[in-house]
Amino acid sequence: MTMEYESNNWIWDWLYSSPHLFGGLMVTAALLGFSTSYFGGIGVFPSYGWSNFGIFLKKKRERKRIRVYMDGCFDLMHYGHANALRQAKALGDELVVGVVSDEEIVANKGPPVLSMEERLALVSGLKWVDQVIANAPYEITEKFMNTLFNEHKIDYVIHGDDPCLLPDGTDAYALAKKAGRYKQIKRTEGVSSTDIVGRILSSLKDNKNSEGDSGKRQQSQRGQLSQFLPTSRRIVQFSNGKGPGPNARIIYIDGAFDLFHAGHVEILKKARQLGDFLLVGIHADHIVSEQRGMPYPVMHLLERTLSVLACRYVDEVIIGAPWGVTKDMITTFNISLVVHGTIAESNTLLPGETDPYAVPKSLGIFRMLESPKSITTSSVAQRIVANHEAYMKRNAKKTQSEKKYYEGKAYVEGD
Ligand SMILES: *[C@@H]1O[C@H](CO)[C@@H](O)[C@H](O)[C@H]1NC(C)=O
Numbered sequence: 001m002t003m004e005y006e007s008n009n010w011i012w013d014w015l016y017s018s019p020h021l022f023g024g025l026m027v028t029a030a031l032l033g034f035s036t037s038y039f040g041g042i043g044v045f046p047s048y049g050w051s052n053f054g055i056f057l058k059k060k061r062e063r064k065r066i067r068v069y070m071d072g073c074f075d076l077m078h079y080g081h082a083n084a085l086r087q088a089k090a091l092g093d094e095l096v097v098g099v100v101s102d103e104e105i106v107a108n109k110g111p112p113v114l115s116m117e118e119r120l121a122l123v124s125g126l127k128w129v130d131q132v133i134a135n136a137p138y139e140i141t142e143k144f145m146n147t148l149f150n151e152h153k154i155d156y157v158i159h160g161d162d163p164c165l166l167p168d169g170t171d172a173y174a175l176a177k178k179a180g181r182y183k184q185i186k187r188t189e190g191v192s193s194t195d196i197v198g199r200i201l202s203s204l205k206d207n208k209n210s211e212g213d214s215g216k217r218q219q220s221q222r223g224q225l226s227q228f229l230p231t232s233r234r235i236v237q238f239s240n241g242k243g244p245g246p247n248a249r250i251i252y253i254d255g256a257f258d259l260f261h262a263g264h265v266e267i268l269k270k271a272r273q274l275g276d277f278l279l280v281g282i283h284a285d286h287i288v289s290e291q292r293g294m295p296y297p298v299m300h301l302l303e304r305t306l307s308v309l310a311c312r313y314v315d316e317v318i319i320g321a322p323w324g325v326t327k328d329m330i331t332t333f334n335i336s337l338v339v340h341g342t343i344a345e346s347n348t349l350l351p352g353e354t355d356p357y358a359v360p361k362s363l364g365i366f367r368m369l370e371s372p373k374s375i376t377t378s379s380v381a382q383r384i385v386a387n388h389e390a391y392m393k394r395n396a397k398k399t400q401s402e403k404k405y406y407e408g409k410a411y412v413e414g415d
Pocket of ligand 1: 246247248249250334336
C-alpha cells in the first residue's frame with residue numbers, strides 16, 4: 001500500500017465528514033458516489049480531522065497541505081483539460097476544480113453541449129481532482145476570489161498562460177497575483193473543444209460531399225485535423241505506473257471511448273468495483289471506423305488513450321485492442337472477468353459477424369453491466385451538431401436584423 005493511496009483515502013473521508021465547510025456550493029466526490037473502497041480497501045477511519053492527519057501520514061506532519069484551484073467550463077472533456085489539471089495538481093497537494101455553471105456558459109459562449117451534472121461527473125472522474133465546486137462563475141471576481149481564499153482555504157489560483165481579461169480590460173487574476181497567490185501553467189496541448197466540434201462538422205460535410213468514397217481519404221483528413229503530437233512522456237505522465245498486485249482480480253472492458261463522456265466514467269467505475277485492477281482495451285481507429293462509420297472515431301487512438309488513462313478508475317490500457325477478446329489476451333493479462341455495458345453504440349451483431357465476446361462467454365467469465373447513464377458518443381455528437389445549427393441560425397437572424405437596422409438607418413438618413 002503506497003502513501004499516495006492513504007492520503008487519497010484520507011481526503012475522501014474528510015470530505016464525507018465535512019460537507020458543511022463548503023455550504024451549498026461544494027459537491028464533494030462523496031456526494032457524487034465515489035466509494036472509498038476503490039482506494040485499496042483500507043476502510044473508513046474511526047475519526048476525522050486535521051489533528052489525526054499526522055497519525056496516518058507521519059512524513060507530511062510538519063507541512064501544511066497546499067490547496068490549489070483551477071476552473072473551467074469542461075464542456076467536452078479532452079486530454080488537454082486533463083493535462084492542465086494534472087499540471088495544476090503538481091503545484092500543490094490538493095486540487096479543487098471549479099466547474100462553470102450552465103447559465104454562465106450560455107451567457108458567455110452559448111449553450112453547453114454537456115449538462116452541469118455530466119460535466120461534474122467527468123471532472124470528478126479525473127485522477128488528479130480532489131474536490132469540485134459546482135456552478136463556479138465564468139469570471140473570477142474579487143468576491144469569488146475572497147471566497148476561494150477564505151472559505152475554501154485555497155492557497156493558489158492556477159490558470160493557463162493565455163491572458164484572461166475581464167470585460168473592462170483588466171487582468172482577471174490581478175488580485176491573486178498581487179497577493180502572491182497565482183501560479184501559471186502552460187496550456188498548449190494541440191486540442192480544444194472548438195477543434196473537436198470542427199472535426200465532427202467537417203467529417204459530416206465530407207461524408208455528404210463524397211458518398212461512397214472509401215474511408216481512407218477521410219482517415220487521412222482526420223489525421224490532419226488533429227494537432228496533437230503524442231509523446232511517450234505524456235503517456236507516462238498519465239499512467240498509473242503500477243501493475244496488478246499479487247492475487248489481484250483483473251477486470252477487462254473494451255470500447256472506442258470516443259469523445260470521452262460521463263457515461264464512460266460511470267461504466268468504468270462500475271467495472272472497477274468488480275475487481276482489484278481495471279484493464280481497458282481501446283479499439284484501434286480502423287476498427288472504430290468499420291463498426292460505426294464516419295465521422296467516428298472523432299478522436300484518434302492516442303487521444304482516446306489519454307482520456308481513458310486520465311480516469312481515476314482505470315489501472316491500465318491496451319492501446320489498440322482487437323475487436324474480439326481472445327484466449328491469448330485472457331491468459332496473458334490473467335483476466336478474471338470481461339464486462340460490457342448494456343448501453344453501447346453497437347450491441348447487436350451484424351449478420352455473419354462473430355460475437356467479440358464468444359471466448360470469455362465460453363469460459364464463463366463474461367458479464368453484461370447495466371449502464372448507469374444513457375449518454376453515448378453519438379448522442380454527444382448529435383448534441384454538438386444541433387448546438388452548432390442553432391448557433392448558425394441565431395447568427396443568421398442577427399445579421400438579418402442588423403441588415404434591417406442599417407437599411408432602416410440608410411432610409412432615414414437618405415430621407
Ligand atoms: C490470476 O488472477 C487470480 C485472481 O483471479 C489470482 O488468484 C492469481 O494469483 C493470478 N495469477 C497470476 C500469475 O498473477
